[in-house]
Amino acid sequence: MTPPFIQFKNIKKQFGTLKVLKGVNLSITKGQVTVVIGKSGTGKSVLLKHIVGLIHQDSGQLMIQGEPLDRLSKEKACRFKNKTSYMFQDNALFDFLTVYDNIALPLKETAQIADPVLQQKVHARMKQLGIEGIDHKYPSELSGGMRKRAALARALVTDPEVILFDEPTTGLDPIRKNDVHTMIKAYQKQFGFTAVIVSHDIPHIFDLAQHIALLDDGIIIFEGAKQDLLCSDIPGVQAFIQGKNSMGHE
Amino acid sequence: MITGYIEAFGSFFSCFAASAGRLFLFFVSGVHQIFSPPFQTGKVLDHIWFIGAKSVFVILLTGLFTGMVLGLQGYYTLVTFGSEAALGTAVSLTLIRELGPVLGAIMVTARAGSAMAAEIGVMRMSEQIDALFTMQIDPVRFVFTPRLLAAILSFPLLTALFDMVGILGGYLSGSLLLGINEAVYMDRVIHSVKMADILGGFFKSFVFAVVVTTICCYRGYYSHKNHQGAFGAKAVSLATTSAVVQSCVCVLICDYVITSFLV
Numbered sequence: 001m002t003p004p005f006i007q008f009k010n011i012k013k014q015f016g017t018l019k020v021l022k023g024v025n026l027s028i029t030k031g032q033v034t035v036v037i038g039k040s041g042t043g044k045s046v047l048l049k050h051i052v053g054l055i056h057q058d059s060g061q062l063m064i065q066g067e068p069l070d071r072l073s074k075e076k077a078c079r080f081k082n083k084t085s086y087m088f089q090d091n092a093l094f095d096f097l098t099v100y101d102n103i104a105l106p107l108k109e110t111a112q113i114a115d116p117v118l119q120q121k122v123h124a125r126m127k128q129l130g131i132e133g134i135d136h137k138y139p140s141e142l143s144g145g146m147r148k149r150a151a152l153a154r155a156l157v158t159d160p161e162v163i164l165f166d167e168p169t170t171g172l173d174p175i176r177k178n179d180v181h182t183m184i185k186a187y188q189k190q191f192g193f194t195a196v197i198v199s200h201d202i203p204h205i206f207d208l209a210q211h212i213a214l215l216d217d218g219i220i221i222f223e224g225a226k227q228d229l230l231c232s233d234i235p236g237v238q239a240f241i242q243g244k245n246s247m248g249h250e
Numbered sequence: 251m252i253t254g255y256i257e258a259f260g261s262f263f264s265c266f267a268a269s270a271g272r273l274f275l276f277f278v279s280g281v282h283q284i285f286s287p288p289f290q291t292g293k294v295l296d297h298i299w300f301i302g303a304k305s306v307f308v309i310l311l312t313g314l315f316t317g318m319v320l321g322l323q324g325y326y327t328l329v330t331f332g333s334e335a336a337l338g339t340a341v342s343l344t345l346i347r348e349l350g351p352v353l354g355a356i357m358v359t360a361r362a363g364s365a366m367a368a369e370i371g372v373m374r375m376s377e378q379i380d381a382l383f384t385m386q387i388d389p390v391r392f393v394f395t396p397r398l399l400a401a402i403l404s405f406p407l408l409t410a411l412f413d414m415v416g417i418l419g420g421y422l423s424g425s426l427l428l429g430i431n432e433a434v435y436m437d438r439v440i441h442s443v444k445m446a447d448i449l450g451g452f453f454k455s456f457v458f459a460v461v462v463t464t465i466c467c468y469r470g471y472y473s474h475k476n477h478q479g480a481f482g483a484k485a486v487s488l489a490t491t492s493a494v495v496q497s498c499v500c501v502l503i504c505d506y507v508i509t510s511f512l513v
Contacts, residue, residue, distance in 0.1 A: 052383070052384045053383070054380050054383060054384065078386075081386055082386055084384070085384070085385075086381070086384035088377050088380070088381060090376065090377065092376060092377040092378050092380065092381035093378075094373075094378055094381075095372075095376070095378075096369075105385065105387070106385040106386075106387070109385070109387045109392070110385065110386050110387060112288070158385075
């Protein structure tokens with residue numbers, strides 16, 4: 001049996017005395033859209049940051065195609081990280097660079113690419129995301145939706161195999177939210193990347209999800225398909241979906 | 251009671267050791283990246299513009315008035331011994347050996363060092379440094395190495411400018427205002443300054459460039475790890491303040507240590 005593409009095995013993480021992850025088990029399948037839902041402050045972003053190495057677990061193992069990430073050879077770990085993009089909740093665009101330079105940065109800094117090819121790749125992504133013609137603008141001059149798209153263009157420009165989305169629709173109006181979801185769905189279909197989306201945009205995010213995990217109080221209390229989630233009788237699941245505060249202690 | 255003191259001391263010492271270790275690794279990593287291709291020529295030039303060219307005015311101003319004050323104070327001290335003719339020697343050697351490199355470094359710290367700490371601190375708080383990491387771009391190479399190289403090239407040139415303008419300031423107050431013979435002043439300047447003095451001053455400015463840039467960039471880079479547990483704007487403000495204070499103190503300590511070896 002093929003091991004999951006990314007697998008969390010009993011991952012625990014605490015900051016000072018605050019236990020954030022209390023033994024997370026989660027499997028992410030290659031080429032699928034996995035959505036991690038849960039209340040604010042339950043550690044969804046912390047979970048995601050483990051995959052790119054921004055945060056290291058206190059105990060447990062993060063497996064990449066069956067091998068522990070911390071024991072992968074330098075070459076394999078590097079290859080995995082090169083194929084992974086991360087889209088931050090607040091976009092993390094470089095405010096001192098123009099939109100063009102922001103999108104071009106990962107290619108400029110990590111790949112020896114001739115300028116015409118670089119321009120072509122960047123402009124192609126900008127066109128696909130409907131942000132052409134704003135090359136010379138700075139992120140502060142853009143609307144929230146445009147910034148999101150610029151951040152997505154930067155995440156896509158390296159042709160990644162895995163994209164991690166940390167609450168991609170935070171702060172957007174319903175129309176823009178829908179646009180971002182449609183965009184992720186369309187590009188995932190077009191490029192076939194593995195997507196892990198952290199969100200609490202319920203129920204809209206379910207349209208994207210092929211696999212859903214519900215994180216509560218530091219553990220995954222549900223993992224499965226959308227249909228299974230909707231009829232799950234696990235305590236707290238239905239209350240969370242319906243927006244009733246019966247889970248945890250928040 | 252005693253265990254409380256021991257615990258507090260232990261905690262302070264372990265924090266200090268961890269911070270010193272991080273600073274050392276940060277510096278080594280930044281220096282290592284200077285020699286790793288592709289070289290960041292464009293970024294280095296941008297930072298030379300910011301650290302060097304944009305500091306010229308403040309260096310000219312402080313250099314001129316420092317030299318003028320030295321001329322005034324030196325004249326009234328030397329005249330009591332009847333040796334006011336030695337003013338050129340006093341002004342030039344004081345500037346070239348000590349004040350040029352030290353005051354130059356402190357002025358650049360105030361102007362560019364604080365800006366470095368704040369800029370990198372904001373990058374840390376807005377996850378831009380994390381973004382670099384996720385893009386497989388070495389954040390230390392991106393934020394620290396070009397600034398370090400630019401400072402190493404800029405500081406000695408700014409020091410030379412400070413020295414020249416300071417000597418001119420001494421001439422203005424000593425010769426034009428207080429009446430010391432111009433030829434005597436310039437003759438003393440020319441004959442009392444040795445190449446070893448100039449090289450010593452340049453060596454100091456090189457060391458100060460490394461110290462100031464490393465501390466300022468380090469403070470910004472680790473602005474989220476402060477002993478007060480502050481975050482956001484408060485953390486950036488703490489990083490900027492501590493960067494400037496620590497840089498100035500370290501410049502003065504290094505000045506004493508280098509001088510004790512050079513003398």
